[in-house]
Amino acid sequence: MDRDLIDNANSLFLENHSEECFFERAIFLSWYCSKGDCRFCWMSTQKNLIRDPKKAKRRPETILAEVLISKLLDWKIEFLSGGYESYTQDELISLIKNINLIYPEKCWLNMGTLNKEELIAYRPYIKGVTGAVETINPVLHTHLCPSKPLSDIEMMFDICKEMDIDRSITIIIGLGETFDDFFLLKKFIEKYEIQRITFYALNPHKNTIFTKGPDSEYYAEWIAKTRISFPKLEIVAGSWTERLSEINLLLRAGANSITKFKSIKLFGSSYAKTVADQVSLAKREFKSNLTRLPEKDITKYLYPFPDELKIKIIEKYNMYYNNRLKKNGK
């Protein structure tokens, strides 16, 4: 591993950013995706992928209970995420308005590429839009994401630039790219004035063409190169349960915050302690709570909701609280 690269990235990070570090949770809205064929994606392995977007939506009370848990545990919301065409415009706006009643900070929207009319409609309610680029190498991209060309994301970002809507991207490391492709990522970030990037290490799903994720060192070097080229960019780095010991390296490579691992499932466990230890090792201040139980009584947060929905959110919250968080949390 190139230690100078990591040290250089860490110094640039400290000159330009706060030492505070948060866990960021992506709020997943639906099991539907009209594409369904990206070769690394879990959705592509599901023969019985739900073909009706109405049936694939998570219930509003489940989503809202999860948003409330995120708020109470000082987790940030990474973005609201769902497959292509999983919600109608009206449904999504109504859901985002409800989310904002609990979590007033505007969220990034990662729901596939959006046209101008959709961007106009969502703009008042969102922080910006995320383009799931996945890989910047054009040959790999065509092969791995046959139904979602990069040009669609580029078109969306051109419109976003015209409309002054913030732009972020996601990149998966380990799909076959090499460091020779870094200049393409750099050009893309510059051209579309990207404000935030989320990196993930490939998590190979059974029945896909992939069997192995990238080494932590290689993954961290992508983050470090990005930090060095863009000292002010916001960088989020994903890690999985089996890879948590890489977190201190990812932070020293210049990531602002961490994401992706199953925070509710791991809450209060030895894994959660590992995360906190890793953040300390990187000499960052961990502001999110992965161990101490949140409030049990949440009624005061739900006063804006009608009674019927309020009761359902409380039921879901109690289910998460009793079955998951309480298992190991203090």
Ligand code: SF4
């Ligand atoms: S568009 Fe996204 S959710 Fe749909 S198959 Fe591709 S990676 Fe999976």
